[in-house]
Amino acid sequence: MTEIPExxxxxxxxxxxxxxxxxxxxxxxxxxxDDDGETIPRSLLEQSQQEGxxxxxxxxxxxxxxxxxxxxxxxxxxxxxxxxxxxIQDVKASPGDKVHVWPHLLAPExxxxxxxxxxxxxxxxFINAPLLELANHNATPNxxxxxxxxxxxxxxxxxxxxxxxxxxxxxxxxxxxxFAPYIDRNPSNAPEDRKFAISIQTIHxxxxxxxxxxxxxxxxxxxxxxxxxxxxxxxxxxx
Amino acid sequence: MVMPTECDSEEQTKLMxxxxxxxxxxxxxKLQQGATAATDWMQDSQFWTSVFRPGSIFRKxxxxxxxxxxxxxxxxxxxxxxxxxxxRHAVKVSYTLCLGGLSFFLFILLTxxxxxxxxxxxxxxxxxxxxxxxxxxxxxxxxxxxNMHRWGAHLMVISVxxxxxxxxxxxxxxxxxxxxxxxxxxLLKLTLLLSFTGYLLPWDQLSLWAVTVGTNMMGFTPxxxxxxxxxxxxxxxxxAETLLRWYVxxxxxxxxxxxxxxxIHFWRVRKDGGxxxxx
Numbered sequence: 473m474t475e476i477p478e479x480x481x482x483x484x485x486x487x488x489x490x491x492x493x494x495x496x497x498x499x500x501x502x503x504x505x506d507d508d509g510e511t512i513p514r515s516l517l518e519q520s521q522q523e524g525x526x527x528x529x530x531x532x533x534x535x536x537x538x539x540x541x542x543x544x545x546x547x548x549x550x551x552x553x554x555x556x557x558x559x560i561q562d563v564k565a566s567p568g569d570k571v572h573v574w575p576h577l578l579a580p581e582x583x584x585x586x587x588x589x590x591x592x593x594x595x596x597x598f599i600n601a602p603l604l605e606l607a608n609h610n611a612t613p614n615x616x617x618x619x620x621x622x623x624x625x626x627x628x629x630x631x632x633x634x635x636x637x638x639x640x641x642x643x644x645x646x647x648x649x650x651f652a653p654y655i656d657r658n659p660s661n662a663p664e665d666r667k668f669a670i671s672i673q674t675i676h677x678x679x680x681x682x683x684x685x686x687x688x689x690x691x692x693x694x695x696x697x698x699x700x701x702x703x704x705x706x707x708x709x710x711x
Numbered sequence: 712m713v714m715p716t717e718c719d720s721e722e723q724t725k726l727m728x729x730x731x732x733x734x735x736x737x738x739x740x741k742l743q744q745g746a747t748a749a750t751d752w753m754q755d756s757q758f759w760t761s762v763f764r765p766g767s768i769f770r771k772x773x774x775x776x777x778x779x780x781x782x783x784x785x786x787x788x789x790x791x792x793x794x795x796x797x798x799r800h801a802v803k804v805s806y807t808l809c810l811g812g813l814s815f816f817l818f819i820l821l822t823x824x825x826x827x828x829x830x831x832x833x834x835x836x837x838x839x840x841x842x843x844x845x846x847x848x849x850x851x852x853x854x855x856x857x858n859m860h861r862w863g864a865h866l867m868v869i870s871v872x873x874x875x876x877x878x879x880x881x882x883x884x885x886x887x888x889x890x891x892x893x894x895x896x897x898l899l900k901l902t903l904l905l906s907f908t909g910y911l912l913p914w915d916q917l918s919l920w921a922v923t924v925g926t927n928m929m930g931f932t933p934x935x936x937x938x939x940x941x942x943x944x945x946x947x948x949x950x951a952e953t954l955l956r957w958y959v960x961x962x963x964x965x966x967x968x969x970x971x972x973x974x975i976h977f978w979r980v981r982k983d984g985g986x987x988x989x990x
Contacts, residue, residue: 569798571802572796573793576802577801580804584813584816588817595862601854601858603840606914608916611916618928619906619907621868626928646896646900650897656885660882661881661990662990663990669882710917
C-alpha cells in the first residue's frame, strides 16, 4: 500500500478540521486510533453493528447514515473501511518502470567486460595457443580432426552417408533454426506454455554437445572410439 | 573582478594574512590545492569544454542528476547505442547473463588483438608459419596477444552459442523480434566462419588438416558443392591461394559483414522495444 506523505495527511486533516469547524475533530483520528491496517477498525464495526440492529433493511449494502444519526462526535459521515489498493486495483509494473542506463546498465556491462578481459589475459598467460609443425600435405596426422565446433558433423560422418551427415542434417538444422520464429506459432513465452519447444531445443543442443564431446575426447587413431583415460588428454588445448 | 576600494590598507592586511595562512599550510595541503586549481583551470579551458559535452562525467561540476544521467548516454558516441532508460528487468544480469554484450565485447577484443597480429604476419605459404614462430619468440607480447586472440575466439564461439540458447529459452524470438532472431542466426554462422577461416592462418599441421576435414564436408553439397569449394580454396586442394583467400576473408570481408549485421541486430533490439521479458 502506498504511503501517503506525512505533510499531505496533515494538510488534509487541517483542511477537514477547518471545514468541520473547530468543535469537530477529524474523523480519521477515530479510524486511525485502532486501525491495524488489516481489518475493519473495531470501533467502526461496533458502530455499524449497532446501526445494523437499528435498521435491518440496510442489509450488507453500505448505506449513508442520515444526518439525524450523527456519530458520537457529531460528524455526518462514516469511514466504512480502509481497503488496500492491491485488493481492488491490479498493480503491475507499468511501462514507465524504467531505470537509467547510466549507471544501472553501463556499470554491469563494464564489469563484465573487465571480467572477460581479465579471464582471457590470465588464461593466455598460462596456456599457449598451439603451433604444430609446418603444414605438410604428405603427412596426414592421425586422427585428423575438424575444429571442435564442427566435430559434431565429423562425428555424424562416421555414421551416415556424407550426403546425409555433411549436407542434409546440418542444412535442415540451420533452416529450422533460422525460421524458428515463423515455425513456433505459440505466442506465449512462459516456460510452462512452451514445454514442446523447450524440450525439442534442449534435445537438439544436447545432441550436438554430446557429439562434440565424443569427437573431442573419445576419438583416437583412425577416428576409432577410445576412452580419454586410455589415450590421455595431452592434446586437449590443441584447439 | 576586484572592485577598487578606498581602504587599500585593509585589503593589503587581508592579503598579508592570506599569505601567512598559506605559509602555514603543510605540503600535502598545498599540493592538493594546486591540483584542484590545475583541474579547475583545465576544465574551464575552451579545449576541455569543447571536447566533453554537457553531462560528461569529465566536465566541471558534474553531479549525479537525472538530467546528467540522460546526457551521459545521449552525448556519447560510444554509449548512444543504448537508450537513455531501459526497463527495470532488462538490467538484471540473471536474465541476460550478459551473453550478447560479452559476444560483442569479445569481438572488439579480437579486432584489437587481430590488428596487432596483422603487423607481423604475411599470408603466404612460405612465410606464414615462420612469421607466427618469430611472433612467439621475437615480438614483445607477441605470444600473449596471439594466445588472447586464439582463446578469445573460442570464447566468442561459446558465448554467441550460449546467447542463442538463452534467447531461445526465453522465447525472445517471438513477435515482434522474429527478424532479429534471423539476423542473430546469421551472426552465429558468421562467427563460426570467422573462427574457421582464422584456423588456417598459422599454416601448421593442425590448421591444414582441420581445414581439410572441414572443407571436405563442404564438397558433398549437391549441385554447387564442388564449385563453392573450388572458389573458397582457390584450387582443388588447400594451398597458397587458399591461405591468401582465407586471410582476406578473415581480416576484412567477414568482419565487415559481421559489423553490418551487428548494426542491424543492435538497431532492431531498440526498434523492437528493448529486450524481451520479463517472463
